[in-house]
Amino acid sequence: MVTRFDSISTRKLSKALNILTSDKTMIAMSDYTDYHKMVKRYILTSVLGPIARNKHRVHRDTMSKNLSNQLHAFAPRSAHEPINLRKIIQSELFSLAFKQVMGKDIGSLYVGDLGITMEREEVFRVLVTDPIMGAIEVDWRDFFPYLKWIPNTGFEKNIERIVNRKDAVMKALIQEHTKRIDSGESLECFIDYLLSKAQPLTDKQLLMTLWEPIIETADTTMITTEWAMYELSKSPKKQERLYDEIQNVCGSQTITEEKLNQMPYLTAVFHETLRRHSPVAIMPLRYVHEDTELGGYHVPAGTEMLMQLAINIYGCNMEKGIWENPEEWSPERFLAETEPIDLQRTMAFGGGKRVCAGAAQAMLIACMSIGRMVQEFEWRLKEDTGEDVNTLGLTTQKLNPMLAVIKPRKGCSGGGGGGDRRWLPMAAAIGGGDHETVYNIHERNNPKIV
Numbered sequence: 001m002v003t004r005f006d007s008i009s010t011r012k013l014s015k016a017l018n019i020l021t022s023d024k025t026m027i028a029m030s031d032y033t034d035y036h037k038m039v040k041r042y043i044l045t046s047v048l049g050p051i052a053r054n055k056h057r058v059h060r061d062t063m064s065k066n067l068s069n070q071l072h073a074f075a076p077r078s079a080h081e082p083i084n085l086r087k088i089i090q091s092e093l094f095s096l097a098f099k100q101v102m103g104k105d106i107g108s109l110y111v112g113d114l115g116i117t118m119e120r121e122e123v124f125r126v127l128v129t130d131p132i133m134g135a136i137e138v139d140w141r142d143f144f145p146y147l148k149w150i151p152n153t154g155f156e157k158n159i160e161r162i163v164n165r166k167d168a169v170m171k172a173l174i175q176e177h178t179k180r181i182d183s184g185e186s187l188e189c190f191i192d193y194l195l196s197k198a199q200p201l202t203d204k205q206l207l208m209t210l211w212e213p214i215i216e217t218a219d220t221t222m223i224t225t226e227w228a229m230y231e232l233s234k235s236p237k238k239q240e241r242l243y244d245e246i247q248n249v250c251g252s253q254t255i256t257e258e259k260l261n262q263m264p265y266l267t268a269v270f271h272e273t274l275r276r277h278s279p280v281a282i283m284p285l286r287y288v289h290e291d292t293e294l295g296g297y298h299v300p301a302g303t304e305m306l307m308q309l310a311i312n313i314y315g316c317n318m319e320k321g322i323w324e325n326p327e328e329w330s331p332e333r334f335l336a337e338t339e340p341i342d343l344q345r346t347m348a349f350g351g352g353k354r355v356c357a358g359a360a361q362a363m364l365i366a367c368m369s370i371g372r373m374v375q376e377f378e379w380r381l382k383e384d385t386g387e388d389v390n391t392l393g394l395t396t397q398k399l400n401p402m403l404a405v406i407k408p409r410k411g412c413s414g415g416g417g418g419g420d421r422r423w424l425p426m427a428a429a430i431g432g433g434d435h436e437t438v439y440n441i442h443e444r445n446n447p448k449i450v
């Protein structure tokens with residue numbers, strides 16, 4: 001299947017997705033056209049490719065720092081009030097997305113078209129939660145295309161309402177930032193790139209291209225990180241194994257992106273989470289646009305009724321013939337692999353021409369967040385948290401947010417509320433001199449959420 005991805009790269013969308021993506025005006029949902037190639041190049045150049053990732057490193061570091069500050073501020077009351085990690089990570093990822101796309105985080109926003117001021121949480125709902133829920137709305141006419149002339153007004157009105165609100169918010173943001181740019185204030189971000197360096201896009205294309213990384217950043221990476229922390233909290237031995245690895249590599253220093261490739265167990269935790277809890281369980285439907293062969297079957301292209309393919313990633317990753325005890329979450333299975341782990345091993349990011357453009361960013365953010373949270377805290381699930389399950393929507397969230405009790409590790413203590421965090425280096429904590437790192441000094445002097 002992986003080798004055949006190139007010949008099946010055209011999308012077949014449901015009615016809901018067609019409306020939500022403004023007729024495929026989104027990289028992930030468009031057909032494989034010149035427009036697709038152009039905007040994918042833009043997003044890679046400005047946000048997701050290797051050079052852009054270096055430029056946005058500062059935002060990822062800030063996210064990691066904020067996450068740590070918030071957990072330290074919360075830890076003293078964690079035993080009575082278990083922590084809802086999803087809320088924190090979601091908010092931090094939203095902030096990161098805004099900095100990459102608009103150059104700065106968002107507070108409240110006046111939305112002219114709706115005549116209201118929205119608080120940040122509502123902006124999140126309008127730009128992320130509502131469209132994700134809308135994307136799995138089912139129009140029965142999807143299954144009976146020959147009956148598509150029958151109106152289904154309630155369904156369409158609901159999706160259109162979601163789209164109108166999302167468009168109104170994006171329009172307000174674009175106006176605000178266009179004024180900023182016109183006033184001579186430029187920032188290293190996607191909107192500045194699109195308005196100054198890219199070929200002009202139509203208003204609709206601009207809106208959709210800017211919205212896309214916001215919704216993509218805020219959802220799948222959070223899902224992966226939350227599932228990984230859930231599994232690690234459930235398995236103290238695996239958590240300790242990861243902690244030992246981090247300590248061996250980082251010693252008294254805070255984990256950094258440069259160290260990630262020295263930590264095979266952390267990488268294995270990431271890949272095993274993608275396998276066991278694939279965030280995109282079923283790939284958006286595709287047409288076959290070239291003759292191809294899949295699983296021994298000849299699949300013709302260009303016939304009148306084009307063939308539609310639903311690639312079942314969840315099924316592939318739970319296949320007993322391929323994975324031993326597939327139900328079990330076991331990062332060790334990836335350590336046994338002789339080849340370096342390839343992103344296509346679980347197909348969680350798709351493949352071929354339509355491979356996920358954000359895979360490297362997602363991996364950096366998830367691994368750094370997981371690594372730092374385990375380096376600084378011991379994690380246990382709240383006592384009465386039973387087994388938990390996936391919910392299959394457009395993406396595969398945990399049905400209930402994970403609730404955990406956290407305890408700062410020895411030598412790593414947070415001070416008071418308000419995110420004021422003090423890091424005691426391990427060496428100092430055990431009486432071995434003052435090894436405080438530049439990074440830690442910087443943190444101590446900048447304790448606020450940035």
Ligand code: HEM
Nearest residue numbers: 027028213216217220221280349350351354356357358362
């Ligand atoms: C763990 C996190 C993520 C997972 C599991 C994931 C998964 C996927 C999958 C399965 C596809 C479809 C691939 C296909 O059809 O073959 C995709 C496409 C895409 N993803 Fe991701 N994604 C993640 C994070 C992100 C992030 C953070 C971004 C951007 C900020 C992003 C941007 C995109 C884009 C632009 C495409 C369209 C690529 C194309 O059609 O050429 N993804 N992703």
